Amino acid sequence: MVNIDVPHTARIWNYWLGGTDNYPADRAVGDQVRQFLPDIVASARADRAFLQRAVRFLAADAGIRQFLDIGAGLPTANNTHEVARAIAPQSRVVYVDNDPLVLTHARALLHGEAEYVDADVRDTSGILEAARQTLTFEQPVAVLLLGVLNFVASDQETYGIVGRLLAAVPPGSYLAVAHPTLEVRPEESAAAARQWNATATPPITLRRKDQMLRWFDGLELLEPGVVTCTQWRPEPGDPAAGTEVYQFGGVARKP
Numbered sequence: 001m002v003n004i005d006v007p008h009t010a011r012i013w014n015y016w017l018g019g020t021d022n023y024p025a026d027r028a029v030g031d032q033v034r035q036f037l038p039d040i041v042a043s044a045r046a047d048r049a050f051l052q053r054a055v056r057f058l059a060a061d062a063g064i065r066q067f068l069d070i071g072a073g074l075p076t077a078n079n080t081h082e083v084a085r086a087i088a089p090q091s092r093v094v095y096v097d098n099d100p101l102v103l104t105h106a107r108a109l110l111h112g113e114a115e116y117v118d119a120d121v122r123d124t125s126g127i128l129e130a131a132r133q134t135l136t137f138e139q140p141v142a143v144l145l146l147g148v149l150n151f152v153a154s155d156q157e158t159y160g161i162v163g164r165l166l167a168a169v170p171p172g173s174y175l176a177v178a179h180p181t182l183e184v185r186p187e188e189s190a191a192a193a194r195q196w197n198a199t200a201t202p203p204i205t206l207r208r209k210d211q212m213l214r215w216f217d218g219l220e221l222l223e224p225g226v227v228t229c230t231q232w233r234p235e236p237g238d239p240a241a242g243t244e245v246y247q248f249g250g251v252a253r254k255p
Contacts, residue, residue: 004023004025005023005025006025006201007025007026007028007029007199007200007201008026008099008101008200008201009099009151009200009201009202009204010073010097010099010101010102011023011026011101012026012027012029012030012033012200013044013073013147014026014073015027015030016030016040016041016044016045017044017045017048021101021105028199029195029196029199029200032195032199033192033195033196035195036188036189036191036192036195037185037188037189037192037246039245040192040246042240042243042245043180043229043245043246043247044247046228046229046230046240046243046245046247047146047147047178047229047245047247047249048078049229049230049240050146050178050229050230050232050247050249051078051080051083051144051146051176051178052078052083053232053233053234053235054144054176054232054249054251055067055080055083055084055142055144056083056087057233057251058084058142058174058176058251059083059084059087059088059091060087060088062140062142062174062253063140064084064091064140064141064142064173064174065084065088065090065091065092065139066091066092066093066135066136066139066140066141066142067080067081067084067091067092067093067094067141067142067144068094068096068127068131068135068141068142068143068144068165069093069094069095069096069144069146070096070097070121070127070143070144070145070148070165071096071097071121071145071146071147071148071149071151072095072096072097072102072106072116073097073099073102073147079114080093080095080114080144081093081095081113081114085113092114092134092135093113093114093115094114094115094116094117094130094131094134094135095114095115095116095117096116096117096119096121096127096131097116097118097119098118098119098120098121103116103118115131115133115134117130117131121145121148121149121151121152121161122152122157122161124161124164124165124168125164127165128164128165128168137168137169137170138170139170140169140170140171140172140173140174141169141170141173141174142173142174142175142176143165143166143169143173143174143175143176144176145161145162145165145175145176145177145178145215146176146177146178146249147178147179147180147247149161149162149177149179149215150179150180150204150205150206150207151202151203151204151205152205153203153205155207155211155214158215159214159215162175162177162215166219166254169254170254171254171255172253172254173253173254174251174252174253174254175215175216175219175251175252175254176249176250176251177212177215177216177226177249177250177251178229178247178248178249179207179212179247179248179249180193180204180206180207180246180247180248181206181207181208181209181212181228181246181247181248182206182207182208183208183209183228183248184228184244184245184246185246189206189246190206193205193206209226209248212226212248212250213226216250216252218254218255219252219253219254219255220252220253220254220255221250221251221252222250222251222252222253225250226248226249226250227248227249227250228243228244228245228247228248228249229245229247229248229249230242230243230244230245231244232249232250232251
């Protein structure tokens with residue numbers, strides 16, 4: 001059951017992205033966070049643009065046809081399956097989230113265009129078992145963890161999650177991660193995180209670049225590495241390419 005009086009990350013994020021699937025409690029927290037980080041909306045939208053560029057690269061340049069998008073959030077425009085299938089219509093996509101509102105909207109909007117798994121990111125065995133109903137794990141898979149590991153407080157637990165997921169996919173698979181950071185305006189970012197954790201669910205953990213790099217151990221990290229999302233392979237003429245946002249992202253290949 002959806003409690004509209006308790007602010008929730010998926011709906012706050014939807015608000016920042018300009019969506020309509022949010023409620024007054026979500027907008028109130030979104031505005032409070034904005035007081036600490038005035039350009040948080042730009043950061044959220046940069047994260048979304050990173051997803052689109054990463055998926056386009058994976059589908060067009062890397063030839064990936066299978067996507068496991070964990071922590072997918074509320075469907076908006078230019079979702080993973082839409083970006084991938086614009087390049088390769090045969091692409092198969094499995095979304096994973098554990099928010100009741102996300103589940104409701106996914107069932108209403110996806111119309112069989114992608115599969116949806118109701119699971120927590122920590123339940124890797126459950127995620128993999130369900131994903132195998134759609135994806136073939138003998139062929140490369142792109143594992144997307146965009147804006148979800150920040151809801152796992154323990155660094156060691158995040159390393160275990162990533163390790164188990166990558167162990168299940170074959171060589172030639174890819175990992176894409178986006179995560180909020182303390183590298184940009186650390187004092188303001190920490191204050192915004194405290195405000196979030198005092199008023200919204202689930203709680204959030206910000207991380208430094210060196211902590212994020214551990215997720216890519218043993219993988220071939222693509223250029224330009226783990227960087228602020230606006231600077232990961234921006235489109236020519238992108239006015240945001242010279243800016244820094246609070247989300248870092250990176251993509252790597254499993255050798």
